[in-house]
Structure formats: structure tokens, C-alpha cells
Amino acid sequence: MIGVFDSGYGGLTILKEMKRCLPQYDYLYLGDNARAPYGTRSFDVVYDFTLQAVKALFNLGCPLVILACNTASAKALRSIQQNDLPLLDPSKRVLGVIRPTIEILPEYSRSGHIGLIATPGTVNSHSYRMELEKMHPQMCIIEHSCPMFVPLVENNEANGPGADYFVKKYIDRIMERDPEIDTLVLGCTHYPLLIDKIKMYLPPHVKILPQGGIVAESLADYLVRHPEMESRCSKNATTEFLTTESPEKFDTLASIFLGEKVISKKIILPC
Numbered sequence: 001m002i003g004v005f006d007s008g009y010g011g012l013t014i015l016k017e018m019k020r021c022l023p024q025y026d027y028l029y030l031g032d033n034a035r036a037p038y039g040t041r042s043f044d045v046v047y048d049f050t051l052q053a054v055k056a057l058f059n060l061g062c063p064l065v066i067l068a069c070n071t072a073s074a075k076a077l078r079s080i081q082q083n084d085l086p087l088l089d090p091s092k093r094v095l096g097v098i099r100p101t102i103e104i105l106p107e108y109s110r111s112g113h114i115g116l117i118a119t120p121g122t123v124n125s126h127s128y129r130m131e132l133e134k135m136h137p138q139m140c141i142i143e144h145s146c147p148m149f150v151p152l153v154e155n156n157e158a159n160g161p162g163a164d165y166f167v168k169k170y171i172d173r174i175m176e177r178d179p180e181i182d183t184l185v186l187g188c189t190h191y192p193l194l195i196d197k198i199k200m201y202l203p204p205h206v207k208i209l210p211q212g213g214i215v216a217e218s219l220a221d222y223l224v225r226h227p228e229m230e231s232r233c234s235k236n237a238t239t240e241f242l243t244t245e246s247p248e249k250f251d252t253l254a255s256i257f258l259g260e261k262v263i264s265k266k267i268i269l270p271c
């Protein structure tokens with residue numbers, strides 16, 4: 001199975017696109033809902049929680065794990081790839097969502113001015129800015145944190161009036177910081193669940209970039225370039241779900257977000 005990890009429901013927006021683009025594979029989704037949100041947690045805590053999840057997915061038979069979470073990709077991916085993977089199992093792989101997103105930016109932006117909305121953890125890590133400087137030094141990025149977005153989504157308030165207040169506030173602020181922004185990256189996998197409201201408050205010429213399709217296409221490309229990994233990924237078109245919270249609670253919201261019936265099992269992550 002291909003493991004897909006997020007702090008909660010947000011990774012379902014990535015999984016949905018992976019299933020659409022690569023329906024033949026088996027997926028195992030793990031949401032650490034009991035400890036979400038990660039976005040306001042410290043570097044060490046996000047790293048510890050993410051490593052626990054990766055180990056669990058490896059133990060359950062995943063040769064490849066996608067961190068479908070920007071906060072985990074920003075704060076834990078590099079350490080896991082460089083320090084933990086060689087000790088855990090050098091034949092397995094962990095991939096994130098930030099690099100594929102940065103790679104594709106020149107296809108979208110004409111002004112070269114990118115806006116990023118993300119969790120405080122992702123913004124404070126400056127992972128997007130550092131990757132952009134490496135890959136596309138001619139472009140610039142304004143990183144803006146939206147600490148209220150994940151709690152709104154995790155509490156099923158994405159369509160409520162509270163969401164309007166915070167979406168308008170954060171969008172107005174980032175556009176004031178750089179009116180030349182012509183591409184807005186939704187740098188948190190929870191944010192596509194707020195996309196209708198984001199569209200309402202964003203100037204119409206600004207393109208919105210959710211990550212699901214980008215990450216799915218990048219995974220497809222990775223599997224073509226790595227046939228040794230591709231052959232280890234089973235292909236029965238199944239999806240299983242694990243959550244650290246109550247499965248009943250997870251299933252209700254996850255079914256809405258994914259647009260299909262979800263039946264999850266509870267997992268306790270070993271420390």
C-alpha cells in the first residue's frame with residue numbers, strides 16, 4: 001500500500017486526487033486527528049509525531065509514504081529522509097508536498113509574485129521561501145499564516161459565517177502585503193476545503209493553486225522514474241483509513257471531504 005499521512009482530514013484532499021490520477025494502487029490513509037492541529041506545534045513535536053506515523057505505516061507494509069501535510073513536510077521530512085530512513089529501512093521512501101508545488105510555479109505565475117497561505121508552522125519554517133530561492137530565484141513569495149483555518153475545517157465550520165470572517169481577513173492582509181501576487185498557493189492540505197470562500201474574497205485575476213493534483217501528478221511521475229518502487233506498490237484499487245481519534249467521528253467528516261463512504265479503524269501510535 002502507498003501510505004498517506006496527515007495530521008487530520010486535510011490529507012484527504014491529496015488522497016482524493018491520487019485516487020483519481022492513480023486509481024489502480026492500494027492506499028492506507030493515516031490521520032492523527034487526536035493530536036491535530038500540528039500547525040501551531042514546535043519543530044520537535046511535529047517531527048516526533050510524524051516519525052511515529054511513518055514508522056507505523058512502514059510496519060503496516062507501506063514501502064512508500066507521502067506526507068500529505070505541509071507542516072510535517074516542512075518540519076520533519078528532511079530529518080526523516082536524511083537521519084531516520086537509513087536506519088529504519090533504506091529501501092523505503094518518504095516524500096512530501098512542498099517540492100512538487102514549488103517546481104510547478106513558473107507554469108502559473110506571470111508576475112513572479114507568489115502568495116503562500118499556510119499554517120504558522122509552515123510559514124515560520126520558511127521552507128517554501130528556501131525551496132523557491134533554490135529552484136526559481138527570479139520569483140518572490142509572501143508567506144502568510146492563517147492559524148484559524150485548520151480549526152475551522154477540523155470542526156466542520158468551513159462553510160459557516162466564522163469562516164467568512166477569517167478568510168476575508170487573511171486574504172485582504174496578504175494582498176495588501178503584495179498587490180502584485182498573481183498566484184496563491186494553498187500551502188496546507190486542509191485549505192481546499194475553504195476554496196469557495198477563498199475565491200469569494202480573492203481578486204479574480206489571482207490563480208489559486210491547491211496541491212492535490214500537483215502532488216498526484218508528481219507521484220505518477222515518481223513511480224514511472226522508479227520502477228523498483230512501483231513494482232512494490234500493490235494494485236487492487238483499495239483504500240483503508242486509520243485515525244488516532246474516534247473512528248465514528250472521523251468517518252462522518254472524512255466521507256464528506258472525500259466524497260465517498262469512509263470506514264476507518266482506530267490506531268494508537270507508539271511513542
Ligand code: DGL
Binds near residue numbers: 038068119150187
Ligand atoms: N494539513 C496540514 C498541512 O498541510 C496540517 C494542518 C495542521 O494540522 O495544522 O499543513
